Amino acid sequence: MSTAPPTIGATTPLPLPSPFTHSPLTLLTQGAEALVFRTTLLNAATPVALKYRPPKPYRHPLLDKRLTRARLLAEARVLVKCAREGVQVPEVVAVGVEEGWVALGWVEGGTVRGVLDGYTPSHPPSHPPGEQKDGQREEVLMGLMGRVGRAVGRMHEVGVCHGDLTTSNLMVRRKEGEKAQEHFETGGGHHTAGLEGLDGEIVLIDFGLATQSIQDEDRAVDLYVLERAFAATHPVAEPLFREVLRAYGESYKGAKVVLRRLEDVRMRGRKRSMLG
Amino acid sequence: MATVETLYLPHYPSYPIYISLFKNVSNAKFLRQQLLEANAAFEYAFLDGTMILSPRHLHAATFRALNDSVYNRLKSRNIHSELVFSLSPNNNIADAYRRFGIQDSTTSLLAIKIPLSNPEITAESVSKHLGDAVEGESVAFGEEALKGVTDVKALRKGVILGMMALKGT
Numbered sequence: 001m002s003t004a005p006p007t008i009g010a011t012t013p014l015p016l017p018s019p020f021t022h023s024p025l026t027l028l029t030q031g032a033e034a035l036v037f038r039t040t041l042l043n044a045a046t047p048v049a050l051k052y053r054p055p056k057p058y059r060h061p062l063l064d065k066r067l068t069r070a071r072l073l074a075e076a077r078v079l080v081k082c083a084r085e086g087v088q089v090p091e092v093v094a095v096g097v098e099e100g101w102v103a104l105g106w107v108e109g110g111t112v113r114g115v116l117d118g119y120t121p122s123h124p125p126s127h128p129p130g131e132q133k134d135g136q137r138e139e140v141l142m143g144l145m146g147r148v149g150r151a152v153g154r155m156h157e158v159g160v161c162h163g164d165l166t167t168s169n170l171m172v173r174r175k176e177g178e179k180a181q182e183h184f185e186t187g188g189g190h191h192t193a194g195l196e197g198l199d200g201e202i203v204l205i206d207f208g209l210a211t212q213s214i215q216d217e218d219r220a221v222d223l224y225v226l227e228r229a230f231a232a233t234h235p236v237a238e239p240l241f242r243e244v245l246r247a248y249g250e251s252y253k254g255a256k257v258v259l260r261r262l263e264d265v266r267m268r269g270r271k272r273s274m275l276g
Numbered sequence: 277m278a279t280v281e282t283l284y285l286p287h288y289p290s291y292p293i294y295i296s297l298f299k300n301v302s303n304a305k306f307l308r309q310q311l312l313e314a315n316a317a318f319e320y321a322f323l324d325g326t327m328i329l330s331p332r333h334l335h336a337a338t339f340r341a342l343n344d345s346v347y348n349r350l351k352s353r354n355i356h357s358e359l360v361f362s363l364s365p366n367n368n369i370a371d372a373y374r375r376f377g378i379q380d381s382t383t384s385l386l387a388i389k390i391p392l393s394n395p396e397i398t399a400e401s402v403s404k405h406l407g408d409a410v411e412g413e414s415v416a417f418g419e420e421a422l423k424g425v426t427d428v429k430a431l432r433k434g435v436i437l438g439m440m441a442l443k444g445t
């Protein structure tokens with residue numbers, strides 16, 4: 001028996017549970033907890049993100065199964081609740097609770113992380129002003145930030161806290177019929193976006209650490225985590241995040257209180273364990 | 277002969293699923309009786325077409341029933357009853373039959389046959405049997421054909437699928 005963390009899938013092909021064992025799947029990302037594949041389910045017109053939580057060989061099999069099951073169900077329940085309340089999240093297409101997978105409706109588009117990555121290096125603040133394209137871009141970006149704030153506000157309003165609100169977990173849904181951008185299609189979560197991709201709807205993803213909560217503290221921590229994620233991307237992201245907070249503050253009753261709480265959280269200046 | 281669509285779900289290429297849609301059905305009472313009597317010639321899932329939102333709605337329930345069958349964990353008698361059960365967002369089989377299964381008053385009928393590994397059942401044999409047994413107008417199954425059939429008010433997209441995926445867990 002080995003006690004080392006699993007290296008499954010890193011060098012050896014990972015045995016996926018039936019019915020995916022012999023299916024050609026495209027691996028997108030391999031996180032600490034889950035592997036994400038792109039495939040289709042139900043029919044060829046339903047692309048999905050298949051999220052598989054492989055068993056952890058260093059954990060007792062029975063305990064492992066129970067934990068995985070509980071996590072999957074919690075994630076799926078939160079997603080269904082969000083969908084029912086009109087919060088933009090991927091649809092739960094199917095769940096293999098015993099086998100450790102959930103299939104989520106594929107969100108066509110890039111991540112906010114990709115947008116910010118693409119934005120800051122090529123458009124530094126010292127960039128010669130007066131270029132019309134930049135002004136226009138600024139406006140589109142601010143619009144996007146407003147939508148981020150409102151999307152997070154809406155999620156909080158319905159009683160859900162995300163638990164891992166990073167810029168990679170905010171997607172910008174490409175409008176139907178809009179031309180696919182090549183860099184949107186590749187890689188896992190680090191897409192970059194041109195001006196064209198920025199006017200889509202915000203979709204929240206990765207609810208693996210989400211909780212059903214209406215606590216100001218939990219909400220404020222979500223905002224704090226997001227703020228850190230913005231700051232980590234680039235200092236010039238600061239005015240962008242201010243716009244996120246402004247829109248958030250106006251998005252639901254009670255948001256202003258959360259913004260005040262955010263100041264406390266900042267002051268404590270420590271990142272709360274995201275595992276709650 | 278009835279029009280039969282052969283469906284293969286992604287990741288389950290060796291399990292054909294046969295689907296037929298009928299409108300203006302006049303012998304639903306007889307058909308339902310065959311199910312109640314467990315007549316072996318009538319091993320189908322007979323669904324009331326008004327309760328099916330889209331092909332995808334049906335595909336989702338079929339996937340679940342097939343997957344649970346392959347894993348040997350059906351919660352009802354067989355894969356056909358399981359399909360009806362899989363459509364329901366709750367855990368009550370009788371309720372599932374009442375809501376999604378054929379009624380004496382059904383006029384839009386969906387007949388689904390999942391032969392699993394029985395090679396004697398083919399699209400052809402299903403077509404012939406249903407053509408003889410169902411008194412009604414056979415129409416090609418699909419998005420368009422369902423549009424005029426579904427009672428949309430009774431159903432809501434997305435929510436249903438999500439709840440279906442989660443029920444019984």
Ligand SMILES: Nc1ncnc2c1ncn2[C@@H]1O[C@H](COP(=O)(O)OP(=O)(O)OP(=O)(O)O)[C@@H](O)[C@H]1O
Pocket residue numbers: 028029030031032033034035036049051090104105106107108111164168169188189190205206207208
């Ligand atoms: N529904 C979806 N549609 C499109 N892409 C998705 C979807 N879900 C996930 N992805 C892609 O897969 C990546 C990883 O997904 P997700 O964050 O849910 O997995 P995770 O392993 O829990 O991640 P982490 O380890 O960061 O917590 C995302 O950044 C995104 O690029």
